[in-house]
Amino acid sequence: MSDITLKVNGRTHTLDIDPSTPLLYILRNDLGLLGPRFGCGLGQCGACTVIIKGAAVRSCITPTSTVQGAEITTLEGLAQDGTLHPIQQAWIDEQALQCGFCQNGQIMNAKALLDRNPDPTDAEIREGMVGNLCRCMTYYRIQAAIKRAANVISAARSASGKEVVG
Amino acid sequence: MTVFTKIPKQVEEVMEKWNGSTSRRNFLKGSGLLVVSFGAAMASVNPLSSWAQSETAAAAQAAGPYPDPDFRQIDSWIVIHEDSTATFYVGKTDGGQGTGTAFRQMMADELDIAFNKTDLIMGRTDITVDQGGSGASDGIARDGQAMRRVAAEARRVLLEMASTRFGVPVDQLAVSEGVITVKADPSKKVAYGELIGGSRFNVTLTGNNINATTGVAKVKAVGDLKIVGQPIQRYDIPPKVDGSLQWAVDAKVPGMVHARNVRPPVAGAKLISIDESSVRGIPGFIQVVSKGNYVAVVCEREEQAIKAARQLKVNWQKPATESFPTSEDLYKYMRNATPTSLTRDRPGVRLPSVVGNPDAALASAAKVIEAEYDFPFQGHTAIGPAHAMADPSNGQMTIWSNDMKAYGLRTGVADFLGMPRDRVRVIWLDGPQLWGRTAADDAGFEAAFLAKEVGRPVRMQWMRHEETAWDTKGPAFTFKLRGGLDAQGNLIALEYNARTVDYNHLGYNDPDTVLIAQLMGRRPSAPASGGASSPSEMYDIPNRRKTTHVVRLPLVWETPLRTGNLRDPNGPQITFAGESFIDELAAAAKADPVEFRLRLLTASTDDDNQFKRARAIAAVKAAAAAYGWDTRPSPKPLGAGTILTGRGISYCDRNSTVVVEIAEVEVNRETGHVWVKRLVCAHDCGLVINPDGLRGTIEGNMLHGMSRALHEEVQFDTEKVTSVDWISHPTLTHADAPARIDIVLVNGDPNPNRPDLPAYGAGEAAIKPMVAAVANAIYDATGVRIRRVPFRDKRVLAALQAARV
Ligand code: FES
Ligand code: FES
Numbered sequence: 001m002s003d004i005t006l007k008v009n010g011r012t013h014t015l016d017i018d019p020s021t022p023l024l025y026i027l028r029n030d031l032g033l034l035g036p037r038f039g040c041g042l043g044q045c046g047a048c049t050v051i052i053k054g055a056a057v058r059s060c061i062t063p064t065s066t067v068q069g070a071e072i073t074t075l076e077g078l079a080q081d082g083t084l085h086p087i088q089q090a091w092i093d094e095q096a097l098q099c100g101f102c103q104n105g106q107i108m109n110a111k112a113l114l115d116r117n118p119d120p121t122d123a124e125i126r127e128g129m130v131g132n133l134c135r136c137m138t139y140y141r142i143q144a145a146i147k148r149a150a151n152v153i154s155a156a157r158s159a160s161g162k163e164v165v166g
Numbered sequence: 167m168t169v170f171t172k173i174p175k176q177v178e179e180v181m182e183k184w185n186g187s188t189s190r191r192n193f194l195k196g197s198g199l200l201v202v203s204f205g206a207a208m209a210s211v212n213p214l215s216s217w218a219q220s221e222t223a224a225a226a227q228a229a230g231p232y233p234d235p236d237f238r239q240i241d242s243w244i245v246i247h248e249d250s251t252a253t254f255y256v257g258k259t260d261g262g263q264g265t266g267t268a269f270r271q272m273m274a275d276e277l278d279i280a281f282n283k284t285d286l287i288m289g290r291t292d293i294t295v296d297q298g299g300s301g302a303s304d305g306i307a308r309d310g311q312a313m314r315r316v317a318a319e320a321r322r323v324l325l326e327m328a329s330t331r332f333g334v335p336v337d338q339l340a341v342s343e344g345v346i347t348v349k350a351d352p353s354k355k356v357a358y359g360e361l362i363g364g365s366r367f368n369v370t371l372t373g374n375n376i377n378a379t380t381g382v383a384k385v386k387a388v389g390d391l392k393i394v395g396q397p398i399q400r401y402d403i404p405p406k407v408d409g410s411l412q413w414a415v416d417a418k419v420p421g422m423v424h425a426r427n428v429r430p431p432v433a434g435a436k437l438i439s440i441d442e443s444s445v446r447g448i449p450g451f452i453q454v455v456s457k458g459n460y461v462a463v464v465c466e467r468e469e470q471a472i473k474a475a476r477q478l479k480v481n482w483q484k485p486a487t488e489s490f491p492t493s494e495d496l497y498k499y500m501r502n503a504t505p506t507s508l509t510r511d512r513p514g515v516r517l518p519s520v521v522g523n524p525d526a527a528l529a530s531a532a533k534v535i536e537a538e539y540d541f542p543f544q545g546h547t548a549i550g551p552a553h554a555m556a557d558p559s560n561g562q563m564t565i566w567s568n569d570m571k572a573y574g575l576r577t578g579v580a581d582f583l584g585m586p587r588d589r590v591r592v593i594w595l596d597g598p599q600l601w602g603r604t605a606a607d608d609a610g611f612e613a614a615f616l617a618k619e620v621g622r623p624v625r626m627q628w629m630r631h632e633e634t635a636w637d638t639k640g641p642a643f644t645f646k647l648r649g650g651l652d653a654q655g656n657l658i659a660l661e662y663n664a665r666t667v668d669y670n671h672l673g674y675n676d677p678d679t680v681l682i683a684q685l686m687g688r689r690p691s692a693p694a695s696g697g698a699s700s701p702s703e704m705y706d707i708p709n710r711r712k713t714t715h716v717v718r719l720p721l722v723w724e725t726p727l728r729t730g731n732l733r734d735p736n737g738p739q740i741t742f743a744g745e746s747f748i749d750e751l752a753a754a755a756k757a758d759p760v761e762f763r764l765r766l767l768t769a770s771t772d773d774d775n776q777f778k779r780a781r782a783i784a785a786v787k788a789a790a791a792a793y794g795w796d797t798r799p800s801p802k803p804l805g806a807g808t809i810l811t812g813r814g815i816s817y818c819d820r821n822s823t824v825v826v827e828i829a830e831v832e833v834n835r836e837t838g839h840v841w842v843k844r845l846v847c848a849h850d851c852g853l854v855i856n857p858d859g860l861r862g863t864i865e866g867n868m869l870h871g872m873s874r875a876l877h878e879e880v881q882f883d884t885e886k887v888t889s890v891d892w893i894s895h896p897t898l899t900h901a902d903a904p905a906r907i908d909i910v911l912v913n914g915d916p917n918p919n920r921p922d923l924p925a926y927g928a929g930e931a932a933i934k935p936m937v938a939a940v941a942n943a944i945y946d947a948t949g950v951r952i953r954r955v956p957f958r959d960k961r962v963l964a965a966l967q968a969a970r971v
Contacts, residue, residue, distance in 0.1 A: 001449070034412065035409035037415060038550065038551070039551075040630040042630055042891055044892040045892055047550065074409065075408070078408075091403070095264075095403060095859075097403060097407075098261075098862065098863075098866045099596070099599040099600075100262060100596070101262075126900050126903065127901070130899050132900065136866050137872070137873060138862075139899070139902070140903050143900065
């Protein structure tokens with residue numbers, strides 16, 4: 001056991017843990033952040049996805065020691081000032097989920113995807129999401145939700161752009 | 167202001183916490199009034215830290231015993247609060263199809279209260295009536311109707327109360343959104359909360375059993391329903407996308423410890439010895455628990471339990487004989503095996519086993535077609551492995567679980583542990599998709615057993631390899647079909663032979679057949695084999711015979727090939743064979759597949775009282791129209807390029823729900839890869855409660871069917887399952903999603919004189935025809951018939967090459 005410092009959703013935590021423990025268990029069991037979930041523990045399904053330094057990361061196979069000090073965002077950290085992130089809102093608007101168990105990973109991976117590529121083609125969405133499995137097979141609605149979110153985000157961006165110009 | 171919680175199940179905990187002796191349980195016992203408003207309660211809750219506090223408080227307070235809520239009291243189903251909001255208590259669970267929202271819509275509509283003034287508690291055995299939980303797609307069709315009747319009765323009682331208050335007859339009162347008004351003088355009005363808020367109805371219902379529960383009031387005629395039929399958004403989605411919902415995997419109480427199982431390395435292995443010293447040095451190690459061939463480790467922390475389970479040295483003895491044939495040899499084994507029995511026909515099967523004289527008809531047929539089909543074992547392979555948490559405090563047992571059949575888990579665990587039933591309660595919380603998996607809730611039994619053994623609250627969770635290898639399986643089938651066409655291409659005889667390895671079909675939370683019980687050596691008096699229907703009973707075929715045989719594998723108990731209900735039990739298997747074969751017959755008759763099916767459906771005018779024939783004909787036509795089907799026989803002339811395209815249709819009914827699906831595929835002739843590019847579904851499940859919820863459910867079913875058609879197969883050698891993760895057991899992915907899905911809800915009552923349109927159930931029907939639709943589309947595109955599931959690239963490519971496509 002040793003002291004580890006983690007920055008999660010803008011808060012800093014110091015924890016006395018076994019540093020080799022996968023980040024997933026620390027987030028869930030020590031920090032009470034329940035968005036990321038165990039699906040496989042093998043890096044195969046994406047249910048445990050969090051965002052670290054802008055990239056979607058599978059927390060089930062990420063030793064906590066390797067992410068000390070890095071800015072970690074979980075599902076709980078997406079909403080800002082009580083307003084859902086446009087991706088979360090798009091998920092509601094499309095009623096994208098069935099059980100919802102996988103959707104932490106779908107949403108977090110979509111966030112990393114859209115941050116990287118704000119206007120993805122259908123093929124880029126499929127390719128970018130292919131590693132996030134959903135056993136309720138809600139892929140069709142998820143892809144629609146990603147497109148909706150991309151439109152909302154780019155509309156907001158051009159609206160704010162116009163303001164700046166005007 | 168009343169703030170409605172996004173976490174309905176937690177409301178109850180919070181109410182119990184903040185109201186001491188006026189908790190709902192006590193309230194229902196008549197000892198007090200429920201006086202809290204949700205707003206006050208929820209304002210005090212910090213969503214991240216409330217779980218343990220509220221649960222502890224609830225556990226301490228509600229220390230049992232837990233008698234069954236009386237389903238013959240309105241108060242067990244509906245509580246109206248002083249602020250004129252209502253909480254509904256129902257004995258169902260929601261596997262993610264939005265049934266919770268649908269139940270609220272149905273009850274709110276009958277009660278005449280705004281949807282957003284209602285809340286719903288499901289699947290808590292101590293405070294919700296026992297409607298059995300979920301299964302069989304009957305949530306709306308059967309249990310929802312009882313809910314409607316109770317809500318209608320509550321409305322009637324409220325109208326009576328208002329009538330007394332205003333001194334006017336009921337028929338001179340109007341009711342809207344929880345407010346009753348005197349028609350002649352609208353200034354005279356009273357809200358539900360003023361009439362009864364915080365008090366009991368004290369009204370007894372009738373009905374021989376819970377499904378028949380009713381009051382005096384009649385439910386509304388379909389034309390008068392306002393909330394039913396609306397695409398209201400699901401209340402459970404916002405807390406699922408912002409991370410605030412507490413799921414069964416999140417259940418946590420102070421003092422809780424973590425457990426993991428250690429499974430036999432091969433099926434049927436016998437435990438010889440355990441070397442506990444191999445894990446004693448792991449920090450947080452508490453105990454190894456074993457009984458019979460069941461072994462688990464318990465540690466303070468989750469990662470410690472995972473490590474201990476991996477590290478524990480156990481000496482197992484392999485069985486002397488092979489437990490099963492390999493998955494490659496399975497069908498040969500099944501064809502050669504001596505059957506153990508003929509399956510029972512499922513209830514509601516329309517036709518007897520033999521109609522007319524199939525032998526004579528086949529002998530006289532102008533053309534006889536014969537085909538064999540194989541369908542593998544397929545798993546549930548839930549995205550989240552089995553899990554539960556059990557707390558043995560106060561000599562009771564409380565289990566937090568995603569068990570779709572929470573009530574059965576309660577009864578099963580009580581029996582398993584030898585505890586009185588009223589000392590056990592199950593609190594259902596959301597979990598990963600079910601499809602029948604938690605009907606045998608292995609983790610719930612294991613958590614409860616371990617909690618009793620170690621005397622502390624225990625959280626059990628399976629690992630991925632364990633879930634994929636050891637979950638319950640949908641049984642494998644082999645089929646042999648023969649059909650006879652006359653000179654005009656009419657189908658005059660059909661012979662259907664099925665064999666299924668469904669010798670030991672698991673019961674619902676049966677304390678003798680859940681995995682832990684099997685591993686401990688418990689056995690019921692005899693295995694219960696599964697039942698199976700047969701395909702396409704509305705097709706009018708003058709001579710037909712259907713036979714289904716059960717065969718057994720050498721290993722019957724403690725096997726990872728244990729069979730259980732998997733979303734539409736046996737439906738996808740049977741319909742794959744039945745509807746592929748109808749397509750083969752259509753091709754042999756050089757008939758268009760839609761036209762051929764319509765000919766079979768319209769050959770008789772004999773219909774059942776649900777108008778299944780008329781609705782089937784309408785659905786076939788609706789699907790063909792929505793797709794833009796051009797009439798021609800399959801296959802289409804072979805294309806020249808790398809990508810071959812084709813379309814396939816498949817029809818089925820499930821109970822009285824009718825589904826017709828059309829798949830359009832692209833087949834890559836160089837790789838064998840199949841992409842289902844477009845899907846059309848015409849679906850008739852009777853009364854629609856929430857059209858968007860229904861569409862989502864249909865989409866999920868269709869894509870689940872695609873996954874089973876294209877990817878899924880349990881693979882095994884002679885001693886163990888070898889497909890154990892998402893690489894060795896692939897599933898549908900984002901790359902497979904169709905580019906377009908069109909769903910036509912054909913629902914409507916063919917009989918305008920019937921006062922009420924029944925709901926027939928939609929949870930599983932649309933998975934049933936999908937595998938055949940894909941197979942038929944591949945045939946249309948390539949002229950090659952794939953008769954073995956799944957249609958993975960390699961298999962399709964081999965078939966294309968063999969046919970020189
Ligand atoms: S749980 Fe981490 S990838 Fe599956
Ligand atoms: S929504 Fe259920 S697993 Fe994805």
